[in-house]
Amino acid sequence: MVSKELLDILACPSCKGDLSYDAERDTLTCRAKHCPYCGMPVDEKGVCTDAECGKTTSAPVGLEYRVEEDIPIMLIDEAKKLPL
Template identity: 40%
Template sequence: MSISKELLDILACPKCKGDIRLNASQDGLICDHCQLLYEIRDGIPIMLIEEAKPLEK
């Protein structure tokens, strides 16, 4: 289940307040600035810094 474009437009990275985008598999949100992945579980984005996963380089 993907999140709506309207929700994606208003969400921001909780760490840097920057833009986020859906990842390729649409099961997470990526902040390119912080290099973090916020998971989407049951259609709900988990926007907690302590639960974010660092992106692999």
């Protein structure tokens, strides 16, 4: 379970977007568009904004962060990629 205070200050580490908390599954989800290869944000043309990656995608993904012992794991590498 993640406290309301913590939820208020947390943002997606990739795009700084808002996260929605699923109390039942104990996960935090960002539904903005991210690169399916590296997890960084993509622009409106589907091009990854990460200079090293730079791939183009037609299927951007959302990111789901898990919570372990009340601590959200806010790591892009650890996040689950969700189809949008």
